Amino acid sequence: MRSATSLDDALRILRDERRTPVAGATDLYVALNFGTLEQKRFLDIWAVEELRGISERGDMLVLGALATYTSLIRSPLVARRLPMLVEAARQVGGVQIQNRGTVGGNIANGSPAGDSLPVLAAADAVVVLRSVDGERRVLLTQYYTGYRATVMRPDELIVAIEVPPVEGKQWFRKVGTRAAQAISKIVMAGVRSSHPRIAFGSVAPTVVRVSRTERVLASTGDIDEGAGVLAEEIAPIDDIRSTAEYRLRVATNLLRRFWAETS
Amino acid sequence: MAAVGSSVARKDGIGKATGGAKYADDITFPGMLFGRTIRSTIPRGRIRSIELDFDRTGFTIVDYRDVPGKNAVDLMSQDQPFLVEREVRHMAEPILLLAHEDREKLAAARVKIEYEEDTPLFDPEKSEQVFKSIDIVKGDVVAALARADVIVEGTYRTGHQEHIYIEPNGVIAVPEDGGVAIHGSVQCPFYVLKALRCLLGSAHPNVRVIQTETGGGFGGKEEYPSMIAGHAVLLALKSGRPVKIIYDRVEDMIATTKRHPAIVRHRTGLTRDGRLVAMDIDVLFDGGAYVTLSPTVLSRGCIHAAGPYRCDDTRIQGRAVFTNTPPNGAFRGFGAPQTEFAVEVHMERIAEQLGIDPVELRRINALRPGDRTATGQILRDDCSAHMVLEAAVKRTDFARKREQYKGTNRTIGLSLFFHGAGFTGAGERNLKSKARLELTPNGVRIATGSTEIGQGTRTMHAQIVTDALGIPYEDVEVAQPDTSKVADSGPTVASRTCMVVGKILEECAHELKEKLGGLSPAEYYVRNGPLTVERMYEPPDWIQWDDNTYLGDAYATYGWGCDVVELELDPDTYEARPVKVTAVQEFGRPIHPALARGQIEGGTAQGLGYALLERVVMRNGAMANSTLTNYTIPTTLDMPEMDVVMLENPYPGGPFGAKGLGELPMDGPAPAVVNALRHMGLDVREIPATPELIAGCRTIA
Structure with a gap:
């Protein structure tokens, strides 16, 4: 484990050595405890203060990669611009996890059940990646290439998430295995506007935007038709937490609830 | 004011609230090794070969051939081995034990086991091997069904349930005086003692079991601790050093008992x-x-x-x-x-x-x-x-x-x-549970094998003795269960610790009070020295039970x-x-x-x-x-x-x-x-x- 105290420092280390960045370590410690952690070399970026802030730049809401769930919950800016992210952050783990877990970490970990990911996908959020060679921006929906696989290079670091203005009513629902301290069996975020934007977690190897469903809802406004398309568009699986059948049925129920509550 | 019926301070309260209470994993002994259990990875079959794929320096390795007595957990039937000899009957069944002073080396040791696999049986409705069958017949159900106006039928199913005591199973075996002591998170120290005597046979007569502070049981530490204690003892006797085995949560959930579906x-x-x-x-x-x-x-x-x-x-x-x-x-x-x-x-x-x-x-x-x-x-x-x-x-x-x-x-x-x-039925009569009260310089000590596992044994027993004896609650202490020092009050199970063991203690207190002859415990102790009262449980005499019918x-x-x-x-x-x-x-x-x-x-x-x-x-x-x-x-x-x-x-x-x-x-x-x-x-x-x-x-x- 090495520690970086500045962003430049971190990027130089990542250029020279293969290391896995670690922030709150809330996912990493779980893997370590189970003996399933493959990586051996780490870079602790927790002290890189410049990655911590939440701000507005132009019309973008900028979330530093190290913004914790607690800071998202407490931020008036996030509450005003992206209330569904506050809702998602509140439902992550317990207070200890909320204090340590970061939005950048949630993206980097890439679990399809990550609670913040549908929110960011529905908000058309952009992941800002930086290396010593420069910076690039990738839409979150194009960031994942498969189960826990991403476009990020080993020398890059997630430095921020940029969220453009979100027009329309925001909606979020997490369905966990119990009322708190739970992993999502299905999680949905939606934005109701002339072109609705809808994303699901835990129904595919990555977080997904259901673009066919969105298009049908945008063009017809018919929720029955939308629910029918959704059932064809997602193909969840059985696992130790739930079943494909349940996930499919609840996904369409959530879509209908979203539509009814945001009309 | 009477102690019984009021919510007095818990005897174990301060220790637990301040972190002073010592659980098995808080305790270390000089020269202590850590133990690890190598388990089966198939549900049914036979072991073909075992290959130790690590540098054995500093390791103690135990298999079934190291058992000095009988390789069987002495419970209702002696069918369960402490260590598999050849036939594997379930996943996570213990096969081999390793101990080392370095936990990382212990965790890194690789053992390759090859099996001949058989088709496992998972559906109880298809099982033809019956452990126990019971028929309770009162009257004539067939005739009664025939004359009923209405018949309602139904089938109901319940699943496994895991105990999730907050402290996983864990023990430390410590060689001492030609024998061995077990310190561990157990509900029933005398069950463990019985199992160890069978495991060790006559070669090791001196065995004792001491209950450490226990973070919950719910039945999950009724019979299982005999297994983990046996493992620690085998490693301790072979290495000649104290051996601690503490399961992590995954091992505890995979390997130990659950509620019957x-x-x-x-x-x-x-x-x-x-x-x-x-x-x-x-x-x-x-x-x-x-x-x-x-x-x-x-x-x-x-x-x-x-x-x-x-x-x-x-x-x-x-x-x-x-x-x-x-x-x-x-x-x-x-x-x-x-x-x-x-x-x-x-x-x-x-x-x-x-x-x-x-x-x-x-x-x-x-x-x-x-x-x-x-x-x-x-x-x-x-x-x-x-x-x-x-x-x-x-x-x-x-x-x-x-x-x-x-x-x-x-x-x-x-x-x-x-x-x-x-x-x-006749269980309490057959158990012949005993409880003991010992005079101390300041009051009395309760000496039973009943364990405090979070449910309040120490406090509630002390309340009963307090009122039956008429002394202050503070003057009643409760001994840590150590099978060499306390009376065998039977297992801490079956909702019996208050009703049955509490009753014996109440009677002990009455007898002690009579013997004190009006003196306080302290006064009596100064004049006459130690005094002990021990009594056996007498179930109500009207209990009639036929184990056959x-x-x-x-x-x-x-x-x-x-x-x-x-x-x-x-x-x-x-x-x-x-x-x-x-x-x-x-x-x-x-x-x-x-x-x-x-x-x-x-x-x-x-x-x-x-x-x-x-x-x-x-x-x-x-x-x-x-x-x-x-x-x-x-x-x-x-x-x-x-x-x-x-x-x-x-x-x-x-x-x-x-x-x-x-x-x-x-x-x-x-x-x-x-x-x-x-x-x-x-x-x-x-x-x-x-x-x-x-x-x-x-x-x-």
Whole structure:
């Protein structure tokens, strides 16, 4: 484990050595405890203060990669611009996890059940990646290439998430295995506007935007038709937490609830 | 002021609150090694070869050939080996033991085991190997069914349940004086002692077992600690050094016991106006791969299978069978939560089919003093089925709410239940439990093998002795259970620690008081030196029990309960969320009201988890969701408002009128939840009633 105290420092280390960045370590410690952690070399970026802030730049809401769930919950800016992210952050783990877990970490970990990911996908959020060679921006929906696989290079670091203005009513629902301290069996975020934007977690190897469903809802406004398309568009699986059948049925129920509550 | 009946400070409170209490993993000994268990990775087959693929420097390695006595856990049957010799019967079965002083080296050691695999048997209904069968026959059920107006049938299923004590299983074996001492997280030190004597044989006569502070048991540390203690002892004797084995959560969940899954079938005859005329009940328990305690779990399950109801013609047939899964074992309620779930859901279905109000159906049939139970026991005045039912119905305004919630997302349901306290039948007589009081320079010391596992043993025993002796509560101390120093008061199980061991202590205190002749303990000690009083338990003389026919007085007394659960169903996610539970329970008299309330609250929470959340996913005979993330017990946010009502109906044979309480609260929540769901039109006959199950469940026309 090495520690970086500045962003430049971190990027130089990542250029020279293969290391896995670690922030709150809330996912990493779980893997370590189970003996399933493959990586051996780490870079602790927790002290890189410049990655911590939440701000507005132009019309973008900028979330530093190290913004914790607690800071998202407490931020008036996030509450005003992206209330569904506050809702998602509140439902992550317990207070200890909320204090340590970061939005950048949630993206980097890439679990399809990550609670913040549908929110960011529905908000058309952009992941800002930086290396010593420069910076690039990738839409979150194009960031994942498969189960826990991403476009990020080993020398890059997630430095921020940029969220453009979100027009329309925001909606979020997490369905966990119990009322708190739970992993999502299905999680949905939606934005109701002339072109609705809808994303699901835990129904595919990555977080997904259901673009066919969105298009049908945008063009017809018919929720029955939308629910029918959704059932064809997602193909969840059985696992130790739930079943494909349940996930499919609840996904369409959530879509209908979203539509009814945001009309 | 009397200690009994008031919520005095816990004897173990300060230590636990300040972190001073020492649990097994807090304790180290000089030169101590850490132990690790190498386990089977197939559910059934034979070992072909074992290859140690690591540098053996500093390792102690033990296999079955290192057993000096008998390679069998001495429980009801000696069929379970401490270490597999050749034949593997379940996943995670112990094969080899390793010890090393460096935990990382220990964890890194690789052992390759090759097997010849056989086809495993996982379905108890297909098992032909019966560990125990029980037939309880009262009257003539066939004739009674033939003359019944109505017959209602049903099959009910319950799943595994994991104990989730907060402290996993763990022990330390320490060689001493030509023998060995075990320090560990155990419920029953004398069970461990018995098992170690069998394991070690005559070569090692000096064995003792000391209970360390224990973070919960719930039955999960009743029989299992014999296994882990045996392993630590084998490593300690071979290495000549202390050896600590502490399971992590995953190993604890994969390898140790769980509640028996059950399939219970009812065929019930009734008159048109709702009187029970015949109950024909078939109980099937999945015992897992070895006998362990399955016969007695089945016994208690069968005795409670007809519920707290009167029916002259009853037949209860039970079987506990073999499957290739880790052995199932003791768990709070000990078979009764399974069978009482079945009968209570069945009663609700009967009410529905007869068009009778479910409360009225229970009023018609619930046991009263003078009635005979399924085993033919004539109940005495301490039978309170009607008392708890009426109190619960009134307190919750049940009838009005039931009507009011119709057609909404809210619903209400209840369950009526009972639980026998102490060992079954002649069990307490055969146990010959003893308890001891020893004078100290300042007061008295309680010296029993009864363990404090969070439930309040030390405090409650001290209260009983305080009042029986008439000395200050502070002057009563409680010895740490050490089998070489305390009396064998029997296992800390079966809701017997207050009622049975507490009773012996009360009698010890009376005898001691007489011997003190008016002096205080301190005065007596100064004048005459030490004094010890030891007595043996005398069960009530009227208890008659026939172990062959299973007829007679199954238990000296019973606790009674009625749970009312109100819940809301989420129409989008099918999550059933309890919003209020009213638990009305009668258990003689609470010795310590706060602790008693805690038992009811905790047992009710555990019961709600059993009903709704706690699903053990078995894959190829092993628990696939063996983490606290994926095996979900209720959090505070899952728990509803709880209204606990403690009613009193003293039992003359218990200390200060107390009956057993520990298990009773576990029996009621699951059927109350499912009966509430039924009132909403959901035909649930199985637990856990997860959202997935509810989503796919048939609705009642």
